[in-house]
Amino acid sequence: MRENLLQPDSHWLLRLHQGEHDALAPLMGRYYTILYNYAISFSGDDGLVKDCIQEVFIDLWQRRENARSILSLKYYLLRAVKNKVLKSIGRQGLFADNSLLDNECEFYYEFSIEGIMIEKQLSDEKAARLKKLIAGLSKRQREIIHLKYYQHLDHGQIAELMNITTQSVYNLLHETLQRLKSLWRFEFVSG
Amino acid sequence: MKDYRLYEIEDFAMDEDFVRWVQGGGHADERFWNAWLAQNPAKHLVVAAARQIVESMRLEPKEVPQAEINREIGKVLEAVKELDHQYRQPRPDSFIVGKRWRIAAAVFPLVLAGTLWLFVGKQRTSSTSVYATAASSPAFIETVNGGDTLMTLVLPDSTSVRLAAGSRMTYANHFDSGVSRDVYLSGEAFFKVAGNPRRPFRVIANEIVTKVLGTSFSVRCFEQDTTIRVTVRTGKVSVSGIIVTPNQQLVYQRADRKFEKTLVESPSFIVPAKPDDNMRYEEKPVEQVFDQLSKYYGITIVYNSELLSKCTVTADLTNESFYHKLDLICTAIGAKYELLDGQVVIQSYGCQ
Numbered sequence: 001m002r003e004n005l006l007q008p009d010s011h012w013l014l015r016l017h018q019g020e021h022d023a024l025a026p027l028m029g030r031y032y033t034i035l036y037n038y039a040i041s042f043s044g045d046d047g048l049v050k051d052c053i054q055e056v057f058i059d060l061w062q063r064r065e066n067a068r069s070i071l072s073l074k075y076y077l078l079r080a081v082k083n084k085v086l087k088s089i090g091r092q093g094l095f096a097d098n099s100l101l102d103n104e105c106e107f108y109y110e111f112s113i114e115g116i117m118i119e120k121q122l123s124d125e126k127a128a129r130l131k132k133l134i135a136g137l138s139k140r141q142r143e144i145i146h147l148k149y150y151q152h153l154d155h156g157q158i159a160e161l162m163n164i165t166t167q168s169v170y171n172l173l174h175e176t177l178q179r180l181k182s183l184w185r186f187e188f189v190s191g
Numbered sequence: 192m193k194d195y196r197l198y199e200i201e202d203f204a205m206d207e208d209f210v211r212w213v214q215g216g217g218h219a220d221e222r223f224w225n226a227w228l229a230q231n232p233a234k235h236l237v238v239a240a241a242r243q244i245v246e247s248m249r250l251e252p253k254e255v256p257q258a259e260i261n262r263e264i265g266k267v268l269e270a271v272k273e274l275d276h277q278y279r280q281p282r283p284d285s286f287i288v289g290k291r292w293r294i295a296a297a298v299f300p301l302v303l304a305g306t307l308w309l310f311v312g313k314q315r316t317s318s319t320s321v322y323a324t325a326a327s328s329p330a331f332i333e334t335v336n337g338g339d340t341l342m343t344l345v346l347p348d349s350t351s352v353r354l355a356a357g358s359r360m361t362y363a364n365h366f367d368s369g370v371s372r373d374v375y376l377s378g379e380a381f382f383k384v385a386g387n388p389r390r391p392f393r394v395i396a397n398e399i400v401t402k403v404l405g406t407s408f409s410v411r412c413f414e415q416d417t418t419i420r421v422t423v424r425t426g427k428v429s430v431s432g433i434i435v436t437p438n439q440q441l442v443y444q445r446a447d448r449k450f451e452k453t454l455v456e457s458p459s460f461i462v463p464a465k466p467d468d469n470m471r472y473e474e475k476p477v478e479q480v481f482d483q484l485s486k487y488y489g490i491t492i493v494y495n496s497e498l499l500s501k502c503t504v505t506a507d508l509t510n511e512s513f514y515h516k517l518d519l520i521c522t523a524i525g526a527k528y529e530l531l532d533g534q535v536v537i538q539s540y541g542c543q
Contacts, residue, residue, distance in 0.1 A: 021268055021271050021272060021275075022268070024264070024267055024268060024271065025264050025268065028260070028263065028264045028267065029260060029261075029264065032255055032260045032263065032264075033252065033254065033255050033260075034252075036253065036255050037252045037253055040253060044413070044415045044416065045357075045415065050263060053263065054263060054266055054267050054270065057267045058267060058270050058271060058274070061267075061271045061274070062274070087339065088339055088356070089355075089356055089357060130247060135444070135451070136451075136453070138456045139456070140456065145248050148205075148210075149210065149214075149245065149248045150252065152207075152210075152211075154207070170205075173205055174201050174205070177200070177201045177204050177205065177244055178201060180244045180247060180248065181200055181201070181240065181244055183247070
């Protein structure tokens with residue numbers, strides 16, 4: 001079993017391509033947690049998320065003819081899961097003629113504020129400011145933070161996943177970081 | 192090769208290698224950054240600040256127990272084996288994993304017919320919620336959107352509602368009695384309310400009540416959500432006494448019972464654009480630019496007119512997004528803006 005963990009994705013994709021069902025198992029084991037955490041941010045419904053992840057891997061099996069052409073499996077899976085979840089919660093076609101609400105798909109990103117508070121020994125006042133700042137981030141800012149600092153995708157992949165340009169990724173990220181910076185600024189200017 | 196000496200706080204915080212180091216990279220990262228800092232002592236503060244930022248963006252991942260993952264793997268392997276089996280012996284019905292949608296599809300026609308139908312599937316509503324109480328009353332009709340697309344319905348007063356997938360709505364079978372037209376919502380819906388000044392239209396989504404006279408807006412309140420959101424497209428609505436106008440969004444934090452008014456992420460024009468409406472300016476006093484912006488988007492922009500009296504703008508903002516317009520204007524006049532309580536506040540020291 002241990003050697004399974006060491007094999008690169010391409011190894012299992014090749015075996016999948018050759019028609020081996022069981023090659024799905026190590027891939028699912030490898031990506032399940034990160035897919036779950038991304039998907040649950042959109043829906044919050046555990047059952048729905050699990051069904052979607054199942055379907056994504058079943059689709060991967062059905063498209064095994066092309067499995068070898070997948071360059072980044074992680075990106076491929078994240079994208080597939082996102083589409084699946086959004087489709088399931090019926091949001092893609094929602095308010096189709098209403099550009100105002102079209103992009104309003106939620107993204108619930110759980111920040112570990114308690115953890116940061118303890119580790120950094122934040123004052124209550126600063127913790128409250130951090131909380132407020134995070135609550136004020138837009139869903140796209142939350143999603144970009146998730147993709148960059150948790151999933152560690154590169155800017156090109158983030159751009160495609162969020163359907164924006166690489167330049168917008170940079171801008172959005174920059175804007176988000178500036179907001180967060182304002183929280184710590186006093187410390188560094190005065191300190 | 193990256194020249195970290197030129198990096199500012201944000202640049203570090205965005206840099207892949209830097210992030211890897213902060214998030215607990217290996218020995219090589221430690222060695223590299225310690226050596227670099229030793230050579231660039233002036234950058235200590237910048238690096239420390241960038242570290243703080245990256246550390247404060249910590250996700251709290253939900254751990255999925257290994258046993259659960261194994262169970263899911265098992266289900267998928269079963270399913271693909273079954274698929275292959277079917278492939279060899281074609282059967283009329285296709286294989287669907289999970290029973291959720293199949294059940295939903297079976298009840299769908301019933302719901303469309305407007306029959307009173309009590310939710311008997313997986314009970315997600317807590318028995319004490321406002322919604323559950325309303326839904327169980329015989330004078331009400333419950334509509335459930337169990338499909339996976341949007342469902343449009345028309346209420347007795349000809350208000351039209353688009354109910355999102357997975358959402359449920361309950362309303363009286365006629366609106367003749369009572370002082371208001373009340374609708375109970377669990378989930379998300381977009382309303383286009385038929386005007387009737389004598390009988391306000393109210394959407395009751397658990398803790399919050401949205402009251403309108405005639406307008407269009409959406410409410411999102413799934414039982415498992417931690418927030419309730421009301422977004423206004425046209426007109427004005429009142430949510431527990433707070434007035435919400437177009438391009439504003441009211442977010443209710445259920446845990447803290449607090450309201451926060453914000454702007455939507457991409458504000459749109461509230462008046463239909465006319466061909467001669469352009470936003471091309473030449474040496475235009477910035478106050479007039481803000482006033483025009485404010486009129487087009489229905490968003491209040493607060494500024495000190497005395498300070499801004501000498502500021503002018505030369506730009507073509509016709510095709511920019513709302514926030515980009517603000518950015519460009521502020522850059523031009525050396526000002527900053529802040530979003531406060533669903534309004535834009537301009538901070539400036541004036542222009543020469």
